[in-house]
Structure formats: C-alpha cells, structure tokens
Amino acid sequence: MRDPFNVVFIGAGNVMFGSPEGAWNQALRWEQKLGARLNMLAIVDPDLPRVQRTLDGKRGDASLRNSYANTEAFSAVADLVAAYKGKEDTIRAIVVGTPPAFRGGLAKGTDIELQIIKAFPKAQLFIEKPVAAGSVKDAYTVGETIESDGNRIVGVAYMLRYLKAVGHIRKVIAERGLTVMATHARYATAYNAVAKPFWWDKSLSGGPVVEQATHFCDLSRFFGGSVVPGSVQARATEWNEPAGQLAKMLVDESKIPEEQRIPRVTSANWKYESGGVGSLLHVVAARSRFFADGHLFKLEDPYGKPLLRIRTPASDEEETLTFPGDDPFYSEVDAFVDAVESGSSQGILSSFKDACGTYELTWDIRTASERK
Ligand SMILES: NC(=O)c1ccc[n+]([C@@H]2O[C@H](COP(=O)([O-])OP(=O)(O)OC[C@H]3O[C@@H](n4cnc5c(N)ncnc54)[C@H](O)[C@@H]3O)[C@@H](O)[C@H]2O)c1
The missing domain is CATH 3.30.360.10 (Dihydrodipicolinate Reductase; domain 2)
Known part of the structure; x- marks a missing residue:
C-alpha cells in the first residue's frame, strides 16, 4: 500500500459508522479522503459485537477490504495502550467519538484524551463534540493539556x-x-x-x-x-x-x-x-x-x-x-488530514x-x- 495513513477509532457508534439518524459517518469521510491509503489499525468500543458487525460489513466490500483487513478490536483504551507498547508511534491519528461522558474530563473513566496523549504522544486527535459532559473547568484543563506542546494537531467536530x-x-x-x-x-x-x-x-x-x-x-x-x-x-x-x-x-x-x-x-x-x-x-x-x-x-x-x-x-x-x-462532514476530515500531513493547524476551524x-x-x- 502506498504511504498508508494509520488511524484508530475510539467508539463504533452512529457518528463513526453512520445510522439512519443523519448524514454523520466519520468512517465514510475518512474512506473518501484517503482511499486505499486508509489503514484502520484498531477500533475501541466496549460493544465488541458491534465492532465485529462493522468490520464484517467493511471487509465484505471489495473497495474497503484492505483498509480494514487487519483492524484489531479492543474493548477499552487501556487494552489499546497495552497492545501498542513499543509501537506507539505507528498510530498517526486517533478519532474519538464516544458519548461525551467518557471524555473531556480529569477523573478516571472520563479521561480518554489524557490516556491517549500519555500513551501516544505523537498521535494527532480528532474529537467529537461536545468536548465533555462534566465540569467546564476540567474540560478547559484537558484542552490546555492536550494542546500544551504546541505540536499536536487537534480538531473538534463542529462541522x-x-x-x-x-x-x-x-x-x-x-x-x-x-x-x-x-x-x-x-x-x-x-x-x-x-x-x-x-x-x-x-x-x-x-x-x-x-x-x-x-x-x-x-x-x-x-x-x-x-x-x-x-x-x-x-x-x-x-x-x-x-x-x-x-x-x-x-x-x-x-x-x-x-x-x-x-x-x-x-x-x-x-x-x-x-x-x-x-x-x-x-x-x-x-x-x-x-x-x-x-x-x-x-x-x-x-x-x-x-x-x-x-x-x-x-x-x-x-x-x-x-x-x-x-x-x-467531509470538509472537516479533509482539513484535519491535510493538517496532519502538512503539520500546520491552519485549516482547522475548531x-x-x-x-x-x-x-x-x-x-x-x-x-x-x-x-x-
Ligand atoms: N458532529 C455531529 O453531527 C454528530 C452527530 C452524531 C453524534 N455526534 C456525537 O458523537 C458522540 C457519539 O454519539 P453516537 O451517536 O455515535 O452515539 P452511539 O450511542 O451511537 O455510539 C457510541 C458508542 O461509543 C461506545 N462507547 C461507550 N463508552 C466507550 C468508551 N469508553 N470507549 C470506547 N467506546 C465507548 C458505545 O459502546 C457505542 O458503541 C456524541 O458526543 C455525539 O454528540 C456528533
């Protein structure tokens, strides 16, 4: 595969893989943007049967099979972290699309971003809205922490x-x-x-x-x-x-x-x-x-x-x-991937x-x- 783009999805729900609820479907836009370069390394979701159904669907489509051929399923971020010990830097971008109660916070169980930046210092982050479901102050602290090194590309899905x-x-x-x-x-x-x-x-x-x-x-x-x-x-x-x-x-x-x-x-x-x-x-x-x-x-x-x-x-x-x-939905992924590849956040609007x-x-x- 030419210049594969390694991605991990956290959450395998409607916003990530689509539903009759609306036009959102992150995976579809990543597939459109990257084509054969998309390499979905892993999907993390406690609902493993849902992940498996999703993977079966993707692998059943000849045009997508390669992108999802080696995708691993994990039920928690901690399992992803454990599995990537020693190969942390292979993950280029992580898309976080869980319900907000699990992210944007400092307390255990709400701290997906903090877990990610600790384990994967070089991974760029694309995060669903809203940024949290807990304290506003804690959300600002998470924002300052993940944007503190100045090099990380971070986008939020205010499409x-x-x-x-x-x-x-x-x-x-x-x-x-x-x-x-x-x-x-x-x-x-x-x-x-x-x-x-x-x-x-x-x-x-x-x-x-x-x-x-x-x-x-x-x-x-x-x-x-x-x-x-x-x-x-x-x-x-x-x-x-x-x-x-x-x-x-x-x-x-x-x-x-x-x-x-x-x-x-x-x-x-x-x-x-x-x-x-x-x-x-x-x-x-x-x-x-x-x-x-x-x-x-x-x-x-x-x-x-x-x-x-x-x-x-x-x-x-x-x-x-x-x-x-x-x-x-395509334009926000387009801007994020371009930012990751160019190293400049200029095109990211949120x-x-x-x-x-x-x-x-x-x-x-x-x-x-x-x-x-
Ligand atoms: N930008 C948009 O237009 C748009 C549209 C829909 C949803 N969203 C946002 O996306 C987020 C998810 O919504 P949804 O509709 O996909 O919900 P959903 O219920 O369809 O899916 C959420 C998934 O997250 C999984 N999950 C729960 N805890 C997890 C954890 N700790 N780690 C990994 N996975 C976990 C659940 O098992 C479920 O499969 C919400 O914040 C929502 O506001 C945004």
Whole structure:
C-alpha cells in the first residue's frame, strides 16, 4: 500500500459508522479522503459485537477490504495502550467519538484524551463534540493539556463551521468590514428518531443544549465572538409540564431518574464581548440568522441542502445562494488530514480550547434555564 495513513477509532457508534439518524459517518469521510491509503489499525468500543458487525460489513466490500483487513478490536483504551507498547508511534491519528461522558474530563473513566496523549504522544486527535459532559473547568484543563506542546494537531467536530455557506458569510463580513450585531439560532430535533438512551439522560449527555444545540451555539460564537461571562439568560419547558409532553419517544423515559430527564424547549439569550446579542431557541425548525450592520444572513437547512439568504443595504431583494454537493462532514476530515500531513493547524476551524468556549456557553444556558 502506498504511504498508508494509520488511524484508530475510539467508539463504533452512529457518528463513526453512520445510522439512519443523519448524514454523520466519520468512517465514510475518512474512506473518501484517503482511499486505499486508509489503514484502520484498531477500533475501541466496549460493544465488541458491534465492532465485529462493522468490520464484517467493511471487509465484505471489495473497495474497503484492505483498509480494514487487519483492524484489531479492543474493548477499552487501556487494552489499546497495552497492545501498542513499543509501537506507539505507528498510530498517526486517533478519532474519538464516544458519548461525551467518557471524555473531556480529569477523573478516571472520563479521561480518554489524557490516556491517549500519555500513551501516544505523537498521535494527532480528532474529537467529537461536545468536548465533555462534566465540569467546564476540567474540560478547559484537558484542552490546555492536550494542546500544551504546541505540536499536536487537534480538531473538534463542529462541522457546520466548514459549510461553504458559513465560509461565504465570513468572507462577506470580512470584505465589507462588518461587525455582527446579533445572532439568532433556532433548531428542532426530530426526537422521534433518537433512540439512544444516553441522549435522553442529562447525567450522560449534558442535555439537549449541551449535546445538540451546541452546534448552533458554536456557530453563533463563530460569528458573534466571545460571550460575556454571566450574561446568559434562559427559560425551559420541562418534561413534566403540559407543554412538555411528547407522544413519540422511542426510549422508556420512566427508566431515567426524574431529575435527569431533558427539557423539551430551551430559549436563551446572551451578550457578546463586542456588545452584540445572541439568542437560541432549541425546538422548532433548523434556521440560523446572523445580523450585521444593514446586512442579514439567513442560513437554512445546514444539515441538508444549505440555503443562504443575504440581504444588504443595497437592495430589499434577498440574494439566495445554494451550495450543491457541499459536505461539511467531509470538509472537516479533509482539513484535519491535510493538517496532519502538512503539520500546520491552519485549516482547522475548531480547536479544543475554542470548543470549550461553546461547551461553557451551553452549560451557562442549561444552568440559567434550570434556575427557578
Ligand atoms: N458532529 C455531529 O453531527 C454528530 C452527530 C452524531 C453524534 N455526534 C456525537 O458523537 C458522540 C457519539 O454519539 P453516537 O451517536 O455515535 O452515539 P452511539 O450511542 O451511537 O455510539 C457510541 C458508542 O461509543 C461506545 N462507547 C461507550 N463508552 C466507550 C468508551 N469508553 N470507549 C470506547 N467506546 C465507548 C458505545 O459502546 C457505542 O458503541 C456524541 O458526543 C455525539 O454528540 C456528533
């Protein structure tokens, strides 16, 4: 094989290998980016039968067989570490896609990144969002630790930053010297397709803002900049209120402790350091808006066929832009692999430390929404 690119996946769930839930599927993008160069050294997941089913599928496909021919399955990072004693540097990149409760922390059982950087000092890291499910302070410490040597390439999977439509908005803002005055993000989840029990349990996922609306909080920060500490105000509709009743849940919520059940609606607003204002409504429809002096940028359907509407002071007519074939999941892997090969993080749009800023914002929203 020409110049193989050795990768390890930690987690073998939906985000890594795809599901009917959505377009995410890390493996597919790594296969597209690297083709025959992809060499999947190992997959780590306590659900070994799931790993085996995945490997059987990959090996059954002639175009992928070689990439997965020698993939080893491990049930824990400790087993990977033990197996790679003496050949640590053969791993070029590690993609971490477990539920957040197992990573982004300092305590045992939540410290996947710290285990990895200790055992594999030369491996580059691509990490799923959100960066953690525990303390914000600990997440920042993890970020500082993994980025401390300055040489490690680290990317976080805030893929909406890689949308061409988002790049276009940033270009127009920069070219016209605009300042973002307000961001307004709305998102609704098709909850009747979410069958993962951890998603419905705040103690495991952090809740729907921390776990999911995080993408829109992150995009808001990408445009609005740093959020003023303590400025977040929020309200929620809780699971036990009349407006919070759901008829089509796929999980049995009675098994989740009442205090860990997720809110159904969260509405929040905050101030940016620039003086601008941000707002989020997690429930109704996937729409995001960014306002800048005389300009209005509306980004619709970011997960599907992104549509960007721009209004400028020059006209009442909206300019509508589409971006056929744009795949931010591919673009984030493309940028990460290019960074690993070039040694420069320049193309990576989401660093761990910056992603901690989004994590902090989502926790501030959750905490404010739970205030009685
Ligand atoms: N960027 C996106 O658009 C996007 C989309 C979906 C999910 N995600 C994120 O990906 C993460 C995983 O979500 P998912 O949908 O794949 O969940 P999932 O439940 O489908 O899969 C998680 C997998 O992780 C495994 N796992 C649990 N603990 C582990 C450990 N300590 N080490 C290794 N594997 C472990 C589980 O056995 C399971 O197979 C979450 O943080 C989620 O927010 C991101």
